[in-house]
Amino acid sequence: MTTLLLGANGQLGRHVRAEIAGLVTCARGQADHSLDLTNRDELERLLERVRPSVIVNAAAWTAVDDAEDHEAEAFRLNHDLPALLADWCRRNDALLVHYSTDYVFSGSPGRPWREDDAVAPQSAYGRTKLAGEQAIAASACRALVLRTAWLYSALPGNFVSAIIGRAGRGEDLKVVADQTGSPTWAGTLARATRDLLTLSDRIERPELLHVSGRGAMTWHELAERAVQLAARRGIIPGIVGVEPIRSDQWPQKARRPAWSVLDGSRYERFTGQRLPDVERALAECLEQWSNAPC
Numbered sequence: 001m002t003t004l005l006l007g008a009n010g011q012l013g014r015h016v017r018a019e020i021a022g023l024v025t026c027a028r029g030q031a032d033h034s035l036d037l038t039n040r041d042e043l044e045r046l047l048e049r050v051r052p053s054v055i056v057n058a059a060a061w062t063a064v065d066d067a068e069d070h071e072a073e074a075f076r077l078n079h080d081l082p083a084l085l086a087d088w089c090r091r092n093d094a095l096l097v098h099y100s101t102d103y104v105f106s107g108s109p110g111r112p113w114r115e116d117d118a119v120a121p122q123s124a125y126g127r128t129k130l131a132g133e134q135a136i137a138a139s140a141c142r143a144l145v146l147r148t149a150w151l152y153s154a155l156p157g158n159f160v161s162a163i164i165g166r167a168g169r170g171e172d173l174k175v176v177a178d179q180t181g182s183p184t185w186a187g188t189l190a191r192a193t194r195d196l197l198t199l200s201d202r203i204e205r206p207e208l209l210h211v212s213g214r215g216a217m218t219w220h221e222l223a224e225r226a227v228q229l230a231a232r233r234g235i236i237p238g239i240v241g242v243e244p245i246r247s248d249q250w251p252q253k254a255r256r257p258a259w260s261v262l263d264g265s266r267y268e269r270f271t272g273q274r275l276p277d278v279e280r281a282l283a284e285c286l287e288q289w290s291n292a293p294c
């Protein structure tokens with residue numbers, strides 16, 4: 001059984017590499033196969049050469065604000081790529097694992113979002129990711145589409161590492177306190193991917209599952225908790241101030257959902273595994289700060 005990992009050098013890709021042995025990796029940079037995934041001909045040639053029985057697609061256009069001005073380019077990564085992969089998997093009876101986002105939602109149902117709640121993306125990024133989900137669903141291939149939220153890790157380029165970096169330089173912080181979500185450690189999602197692959201025989205059609213930290217925090221609470229834990233573990237010299245602000249005091253190009261809490265109970269029933277709560281997962285990420293996969 002050959003498992004091909006696309007986006008092997010991204011935040012999630014690196015964590016998946018740490019959890020699953022024997023992967024064939026593909027990335028724009030260093031990997032078993034170097035490829036720009038918008039090159040359809042080269043990708044199809046790679047798939048025919050490797051003939052994977054599982055494709056894990058951790059590649060995506062993830063620059064949420066830039067997508068507002070570059071929706072067509074984001075669409076190529078977030079829709080055209082999974083559509084091509086789903087079609088190849090359907091024709092070759094392979095399993096596709098793909099990741100999507102809480103940004104397909106807006107408003108609030110008064111409880112955590114379930115997989116079959118109505119979607120209404122507010123941003124170009126959300127629209128392109130939803131289009132990717134829908135292409136996989138329409139292809140009826142064997143697939144797992146894992147919606148996640150607020151992904152972070154010890155690697156550079158995410159909210160938690162940015163907060164800890166700035167706190168480490170002694171900067172006081174202003175952080176949005178009117179958006180609530182389910183922060184998800186990339187290690188949690190990589191382990192969930194590993195555990196789901198052991199159940200791959202049960203997957204006969206596209207399955208949509210929410211996989212995130214269990215529980216909820218605002219960005220402000222996440223920042224405050226990360227600073228406290230980082231100071232306690234000696235990752236930063238000490239606590240800095242974290243001032244709560246409103247979203248309109250931190251203007252961003254793309255609109256974000258005010259309520260991004262995901263209900264992971266379908267995943268928990270499917271695997272028999274409980275998702276780690278948001279506090280525990282953050283603590284585990286910080287415990288591994290100095291030996292994060294890189």
Ligand SMILES: NC(=O)c1ccc[n+]([C@@H]2O[C@H](COP(=O)([O-])OP(=O)(O)OC[C@H]3O[C@@H](n4cnc5c(N)ncnc54)[C@H](OP(=O)(O)O)[C@@H]3O)[C@@H](O)[C@H]2O)c1
Nearest residue numbers: 007009010011012028036037059060062099101148150151
């Ligand atoms: N980050 C979040 O907060 C978040 C939240 C919800 C859902 N998600 C979803 O979770 C998944 C993983 O996200 P992540 O945080 O790991 O993202 P990431 O760190 O930005 O990784 C994305 C990867 O895609 C690769 N990629 C982009 N364009 C490419 C191209 N044309 N050819 C080849 N590779 C290309 C990037 O390659 P380079 O390394 O060469 O740039 C990068 O390695 C994505 O599906 C994302 O939509 C993320």
